Amino acid sequence: MLDLCLSNCKIVPENITRYIGVDGGKIVSIKNHPISAEKIIDVSENIILPGLIDAHVHMRDPGLTYKEDFRTGTKAAAAGGFTTVLDMPNTKPVTNTTRAYMEKLKIAERKCVVDFGFHVGADNLDQIQKLASLKPASFKIFMDLYEDDFLIKMFSEISDLTENNDNKPIISLHAEDNKIVDHCTQLKRSEGKLNPNIYTEARPSQAEEVAVSKAILLAKKFNLNIHICHASVKRSLDLINNAKNDGCNITSEITPHHLFLDSEYLTKFGSFAKTNPPLRKVADKISLKDLHLADVIGTDHAPHTIGEKEHNIWDAPPGIPGLETTLPLLLTKVNQNKMSFVDVKRLLCENPARIFNIHNKGFIKEGMDADFVVVDMKKRDVIKPENFQSKAHYSPFEGKKVRGLPIMTILRGEVVMYDGTVFEANGKYVYN
Ligand code: DOR
Ligand code: ZN
Ligand code: ZN
Numbered sequence: 001m002l003d004l005c006l007s008n009c010k011i012v013p014e015n016i017t018r019y020i021g022v023d024g025g026k027i028v029s030i031k032n033h034p035i036s037a038e039k040i041i042d043v044s045e046n047i048i049l050p051g052l053i054d055a056h057v058h059m060r061d062p063g064l065t066y067k068e069d070f071r072t073g074t075k076a077a078a079a080g081g082f083t084t085v086l087d088m089p090n091t092k093p094v095t096n097t098t099r100a101y102m103e104k105l106k107i108a109e110r111k112c113v114v115d116f117g118f119h120v121g122a123d124n125l126d127q128i129q130k131l132a133s134l135k136p137a138s139f140k141i142f143m144d145l146y147e148d149d150f151l152i153k154m155f156s157e158i159s160d161l162t163e164n165n166d167n168k169p170i171i172s173l174h175a176e177d178n179k180i181v182d183h184c185t186q187l188k189r190s191e192g193k194l195n196p197n198i199y200t201e202a203r204p205s206q207a208e209e210v211a212v213s214k215a216i217l218l219a220k221k222f223n224l225n226i227h228i229c230h231a232s233v234k235r236s237l238d239l240i241n242n243a244k245n246d247g248c249n250i251t252s253e254i255t256p257h258h259l260f261l262d263s264e265y266l267t268k269f270g271s272f273a274k275t276n277p278p279l280r281k282v283a284d285k286i287s288l289k290d291l292h293l294a295d296v297i298g299t300d301h302a303p304h305t306i307g308e309k310e311h312n313i314w315d316a317p318p319g320i321p322g323l324e325t326t327l328p329l330l331l332t333k334v335n336q337n338k339m340s341f342v343d344v345k346r347l348l349c350e351n352p353a354r355i356f357n358i359h360n361k362g363f364i365k366e367g368m369d370a371d372f373v374v375v376d377m378k379k380r381d382v383i384k385p386e387n388f389q390s391k392a393h394y395s396p397f398e399g400k401k402v403r404g405l406p407i408m409t410i411l412r413g414e415v416v417m418y419d420g421t422v423f424e425a426n427g428k429y430v431y432n
Contacts, residue, residue, distance in 0.1 A: 005037035009048040012341035022370040025412030051083025051371030053352035056298030063092020068303040070111035076323040076390035078417040081373035081406035086137045089121040096121030112427025122154045135431045138172040143211045159222035170225040175211035196266040196313040200278045205233040216243045225249040232258040232277040233284045237293040251295040271316030273396040297347040303392030321392040331404025374408040
């Protein structure tokens with residue numbers, strides 16, 4: 001007998017009632033009739049999606065666990081319908097050595113309640129070869145931190161790898177040009193103004209466009225796959241898609257905050273809306289009509305403490321927690337017919353799995369991990385950061401009304417969230 005049957009499921013985009021058989025943590029059958037199993041979960045004709053994959057989170061563990069840790073961060077993931085997270089390397093120590101990588105792995109195996117993988121830093125040139133053998137999700141480069149000649153060195157070192165490696169590692173890029181950002185920040189700061197929406201001009205859209213253009217040139221020169229994180233302006237998506245049509249191996253990620261918020265939210269929420277790249281003016285920003293130009297929605301879950309975020313716009317750290325707001329915000333748009341479930345699946349399940357080589361996730365198909373999120377499209381809520389599982393109890397989405405909520409998250413056949421309560425589970429490393 002099978003371990004589990006999920007009964008009365010609606011799998012997108014079909015409109016038929018399905019029964020999903022699960023055994024040993026894997027999907028083993030998808031039928032039109034009930035399947036006998038030791039445990040039955042009645043999904044009550046709600047929509048079931050593949051467990052979401054967040055390709056861009058900052059869990060702050062190790063070293064910055066006063067902001068978040070692998071336990072609270074992955075509890076936030078489970079609450080938000082995510083069953084896999086890919087963590088960024090800007091922890092303490094930075095994940096740019098095999099030693100730091102193995103240490104992070106040990107901690108994550110102990111604390112995570114959803115599955116996980118790691119991006120690694122590319123700024124430790126001597127370590128690139130060894131790090132590549134660990135098969136990280138990607139090599140991450142913060143273009144805002146490095147001069148052009150060092151960018152070239154990192155690309156060059158990674159391209160040398162590929163000669164004896166069939167799996168080309170992908171490079172993820174925080175695309176803001178270092179020179180433009182430094183220059184404009186200094187200029188705006190020296191004006192002495194403290195109105196928060198000045199931050200948008202301190203890191204202008206041109207900084208992103210220039211960085212994206214440079215990244216494309218480097219990807220072409222070194223014949224590498226690149227992924228542009230959190231594209232915030234429409235023009236970046238155009239540059240990326242032109243390059244794609246030109247044969248460049250490039251993919252794009254957008255975030256819910258750049259999609260749904262604009263620079264006026266800086267006026268409203270002050271430093272709590274501060275993020276890099278900044279929220280954009282309405283005329284520059286990405287919007288739902290650009291969704292077809294994007295490959296991935298990542299939350300860029302970047303938690304800080306309230307105390308840190310209470311500082312003025314220049315001194316507060318950038319970052320917004322997103323794991324617990326993303327799916328409700330998107331489902332609200334699905335309810336309004338402004339996007340579809342097919343978009344949600346493509347941007348948060350299928351493409352992240354494909355781009356970051358997570359072979360057994362992202363699809364509801366036989367043989368795949370039994371990772372799911374069940375959503376109730378009638379349920380309403382108001383975004384209340386005080387209820388977050390994350391340590392970061394703030395959000396520029398605070399007070400937004402949402403309709404459509406994740407009600408159950410299932411990780412390899414085990415219920416890890418039901419009706420807002422998160423349970424114990426053993427998150428596993430996805431790149432074994
Ligand atoms: O807003 C941001 N926060 N942008 C980044 O690039 C880093 C991140 C963080 O780690 O807080
Ligand atoms: Zn970034
Ligand atoms: Zn980030």
